Amino acid sequence: MKLRRSSRLVDMTGFLLQHPHQIIPLSYFSDRYESAKSSISEDLTIIKENFESQGVGRLQTLAGAAGGVSYLPCMGCAEAGRLLANLKEQMTDAGRLLPGGYLYMTDILGRPELVNSIGRLIASVYADDQIDAIMTMETKGIPLAYAVASQCSVPVVVVRRSSKVTEGSTVSINYISGSSRRIQTMVLPRRSLKENARVLIVDDFMKAGGTMKGMMNLIKEFGATVAGMAVFVEKKDEQHKLVDHYVSLLKLSIVEQEDRLFMEEGNVVDYMRSREAEREHV
Amino acid sequence: MKLRRSSRLVDMTGFLLQHPHQIIPLSYFSDRYESAKSSISEDLTIIKENFESQGVGRLQTLAGAAGGVSYLPCMGCAEAGRLLANLKEQMTDAGRLLPGGYLYMTDILGRPELVNSIGRLIASVYADDQIDAIMTMETKGIPLAYAVASQCSVPVVVVRRSSKVTEGSTVSINYISGSSRRIQTMVLPRRSLKENARVLIVDDFMKAGGTMKGMMNLIKEFGATVAGMAVFVEKKDEQHKLVDHYVSLLKLSIVEQEDRLFMEEGNVVDYMRSREAEREHV
Numbered sequence: 075m076k077l078r079r080s081s082r083l084v085d086m087t088g089f090l091l092q093h094p095h096q097i098i099p100l101s102y103f104s105d106r107y108e109s110a111k112s113s114i115s116e117d118l119t120i121i122k123e124n125f126e127s128q129g130v131g132r133l134q135t136l137a138g139a140a141g142g143v144s145y146l147p148c149m150g151c152a153e154a155g156r157l158l159a160n161l162k163e164q165m166t167d168a169g170r171l172l173p174g175g176y177l178y179m180t181d182i183l184g185r186p187e188l189v190n191s192i193g194r195l196i197a198s199v200y201a202d203d204q205i206d207a208i209m210t211m212e213t214k215g216i217p218l219a220y221a222v223a224s225q226c227s228v229p230v231v232v233v234r235r236s237s238k239v240t241e242g243s244t245v246s247i248n249y250i251s252g253s254s255r256r257i258q259t260m261v262l263p264r265r266s267l268k269e270n271a272r273v274l275i276v277d278d279f280m281k282a283g284g285t286m287k288g289m290m291n292l293i294k295e296f297g298a299t300v301a302g303m304a305v306f307v308e309k310k311d312e313q314h315k316l317v318d319h320y321v322s323l324l325k326l327s328i329v330e331q332e333d334r335l336f337m338e339e340g341n342v343v344d345y346m347r348s349r350e351a352e353r354e355h356v
Numbered sequence: 357m358k359l360r361r362s363s364r365l366v367d368m369t370g371f372l373l374q375h376p377h378q379i380i381p382l383s384y385f386s387d388r389y390e391s392a393k394s395s396i397s398e399d400l401t402i403i404k405e406n407f408e409s410q411g412v413g414r415l416q417t418l419a420g421a422a423g424g425v426s427y428l429p430c431m432g433c434a435e436a437g438r439l440l441a442n443l444k445e446q447m448t449d450a451g452r453l454l455p456g457g458y459l460y461m462t463d464i465l466g467r468p469e470l471v472n473s474i475g476r477l478i479a480s481v482y483a484d485d486q487i488d489a490i491m492t493m494e495t496k497g498i499p500l501a502y503a504v505a506s507q508c509s510v511p512v513v514v515v516r517r518s519s520k521v522t523e524g525s526t527v528s529i530n531y532i533s534g535s536s537r538r539i540q541t542m543v544l545p546r547r548s549l550k551e552n553a554r555v556l557i558v559d560d561f562m563k564a565g566g567t568m569k570g571m572m573n574l575i576k577e578f579g580a581t582v583a584g585m586a587v588f589v590e591k592k593d594e595q596h597k598l599v600d601h602y603v604s605l606l607k608l609s610i611v612e613q614e615d616r617l618f619m620e621e622g623n624v625v626d627y628m629r630s631r632e633a634e635r636e637h638v
Contacts, residue, residue: 077406080365084406087369092472124359124366176522180545184513186506190374213514214522216498224468231466232495240458240496240561263462279522 076108082117090121090133090145094197095227099142118143129153132201147225149191149198151350154343157191162324162337165307171335175253175281175328177307183217183278192323193221196276196304199321199346200226202353205301206271207231209293211260211285215277218306222276231266231273233289235259247292252282252316260288267293272301280305283316290317308340321345358390364399372403372415372427376479377509381424400425411435414483429507431473431480433632436625439473444606444619447589453617457535457563457610459589465499465560474605475503478558478586481603481628482508484635487583488553489513491575493542493567497559500588504558513548513555515571517541529574534564534598542570549575554583562587565598572599590622603627 077085086103103114122133129150135143170178182188205226210219211233223230237244241263248257267273275289290300303320310325322340359367368385385396404415411432417425452460464470487508492501493515505512519526523545530539549555557571572582585602592607604622
């Protein structure tokens with residue numbers, strides 16, 4: 075249909091937001107709106123300026139036959155800081171302490187607007203990397219993994235603790251839980267991950283990192299590569315972590331004798347700043 | 357900041373899409389853009405026309421002191437039909453058949469763009485109802501539940517098969533699986549559902565409906581109400597279903613002797629049409 079600029083802007087904005095990390099040929103829009111490519115380019119300039127000034131993300135224009143425009147969701151460091159401050163405040167509540175050094179966060183992870191914001195933040199961290207899939211361990215990491223995957227337009231693979239009749243043939247490995255030192259099993263359907271895929275691991279909580287380490291081994295078992303690791307809350311303690319090079323949003327300390335907890339920001343904003351600096355040096 | 361109409365349209369579109377089912381006072385936008393309310397109203401008219409003609413959803417304007425504008429995601433019957441045809445095609449593959457009359461659909465449910473479309477369809481069905489929470493049973497229903505919840509701006513509560521250390525005190529009930537006739541348990545954290553909440557149940561697969569029936573009983577146990585039930589795939593067979601008044605997207609039939617499966621559309625589009633007719637009669 076033929077549309078005026080104002081209607082094109084509304085429609086293109088919605089379309090781009092719903093198709094992150096996908097290259098949309100300009101001809102798609104010019105056909106859709108029966109408009110000249112020059113008009114579409116002007117529309118995109120307006121959208122680009124708005125997205126960048128509002129911290130929504132970047133619009134990348136790629137020239138050539140395979141060219142087009144691609145929207146990369148990017149949360150700025152300022153917005154990331156506000157989100158972390160908000161999460162930190164909601165999480166700092168002694169009522170959340172559970173036996174065994176765990177934290178009740180089912181309510182936080184049950185709210186889609188928070189989960190989607192966390193997903194947008196994690197996707198921003200890896201916006202310049204090639205990511206082919208998001209991996210998580212059942213159950214609580216699943217919403218976060220989908221929130222990240224929606225912003226990256228890639229599939230999610232969910233690792234399970236035991237094989238299920240609904241998943242066909244599976245690959246399983248044993249791993250040692252870093253905190254309890256127990257041997258556990260993790261299972262992934264054979265057809266869920268391709269060789270050489272670049273996989274971003276996302277999880278809700280990390281103590282010593284045994285589960286993360288297990289997922290890294292599982293990814294190797296499939297001939298795939300770990301592209302990154304991001305965790306919502308990590309437990310800060312003297313215990314040596316089994317993994318490094320991960321990004322965390324929040325760090326939890328517990329004073330068990332006093333039933334008190336402390337939350338501080340993880341390394342995510344520092345990591346974003348260093349990636350930004352790298353980009354500027356290229 | 358002061359913005360021109362074109363930039364306002366981009367920004368407002370993004371904002372509305374990210375805040376479905378929330379009443380945004382016009383003053384929020386007029387303050388945000390340092391613009392007169394009359395200009396904001398004109399912007400909203402442009403967005404409304406576009407959303408409605410493109411089948412994105414409705415913009416409802418509420419007058420008065422508590423007034424404002426609210427975006428209700430609504431997929432039209434035509435788009436719903438195309439989505440169902442696409443899903444039906446992808447699901448009709450004998451390779452998906454698993455022992456016990458189950459279906460491999462982990463790949464489909466792993467793709468966020470499909471999951472989000474299914475979520476938008478289910479949210480559209482209940483767009484005019486008051487929904488306070490989405491409930492699902494772990495594990496495979498979780499992504500669908502979040503996709504619906506994101507479009508309704510309400511929290512998700514995940515029912516588990518056993519109580520977890522990370523969830524605090526819980527309420528559990530026993531139920532009888534409709535297909536295997538075994539006694540099973542379902543568990544929900546005590547603080548996860550409020551009395552009188554109106555709950556929409558969402559799940560990925562339904563055989564006889566025992567799990568659905570269990571969730572209905574669990575909702576009653578909390579003094580809450582079932583606002584609706586939606587399932588992605590239901591198994592079509594002679595077996596009597598334990599629940600009614602549910603909506604299904606697809607219906608699966610299996611010819612076990614021949615290792616063949618048939619998929620047909622569920623009742624969702626018919627249900628949408630009847631709701632639409634009701635609305636027009638009011």
